[in-house]
Amino acid sequence: MSGQILDVADLGVEFGHGRSKFRALHDVTFDVAPGETVGLVGESGSGKTTIGRTILGLVKPSDGKITFKGADITHAGRSERRALSRDIQVVFQDPYTSLNPSLTIEAILAEPLRAQGVDRKEASRRVRELLDRVQLPSDAANRLPREFSGGQRQRVAIARALALRPSLIVCDEPVSALDLSTQQRVLDLFIEIQRETGCAYLFVSHDLSVIRHISHRVIVLNKGSIVESGDVEKVTSDPDDAYTRRLMMSAPIPDPSAQRERRAVLEQMKVTEHAAK
Known part of the structure; x- marks a missing residue:
């Protein structure tokens, strides 16, 4: 490419x-x-x-x-x-441990900006812009991570990754x-x-x-x-590789009956592949 x-x-x-x-x-x-x-x-x-x-x-x-x-x-x-x-920025897996619990959301989001030389006033403006982009209310800036759900914390982590416009x-x-x-x-x-x-x-x-x-x-x-x-x-x-087919069959779906059928097919696939070795 x-x-x-x-x-x-x-x-x-x-x-x-x-x-x-x-x-x-x-x-x-x-x-x-x-x-x-x-x-x-x-x-x-x-x-x-x-x-x-x-x-x-x-x-x-x-x-x-x-x-x-x-x-x-x-x-x-x-x-x-x-x-x-x-x-180059990163969003990690666990929204409960990737944010400093002692800092406000504004401090967390302003930290990378301040480290790159952005002044306090501009950093504060950018923080509110970031919160709006990830669909969190502006008053979230003054709150601590523990006051948010897992999904909201991950939105904060995404906002932090976006702060420097990577x-x-x-x-x-x-x-x-x-x-x-x-x-x-x-x-x-x-x-x-x-x-x-x-x-x-x-x-x-x-x-x-x-x-x-x-x-x-x-x-x-x-x-x-x-x-x-x-x-x-x-x-x-329509995967070509057997390993990809197993991954496809093991992916969770919301229908319990269909999920049981998938698991049964997956087990049969494993038995067949084992017998072929």
């Missing part, structure tokens, strides 16, 4: 040393275009979160190259990472701690914000139905390797 904002080539990550060394990622290659959402999906331990953390500089790659807006950021230092924070947001399981109805509202908010701002998302989830709702393209990971990728409609409705 031409005009990528993010280009990941042959990315490898190893943890541990000597005989305890573990290969978490194997030659992972993909890209993200401006304004696009690329979903990373897989079970726990598949490597999807490791990819996001490596792009953010929280994990050091063993191999490969990460390019952002044409610049190599694979081994970016602390000062380079500080500068990159204007353009080009890319890494979304690490941002709705998995929320109930299904709240998930839907937060996902719709992500889509609306992308439509308004043009920012790109790298969206990490274990749930293929979540990825289907928000992504343009999807990358399916298993044991640190890409097993399938492509247009989200194709991959989530």
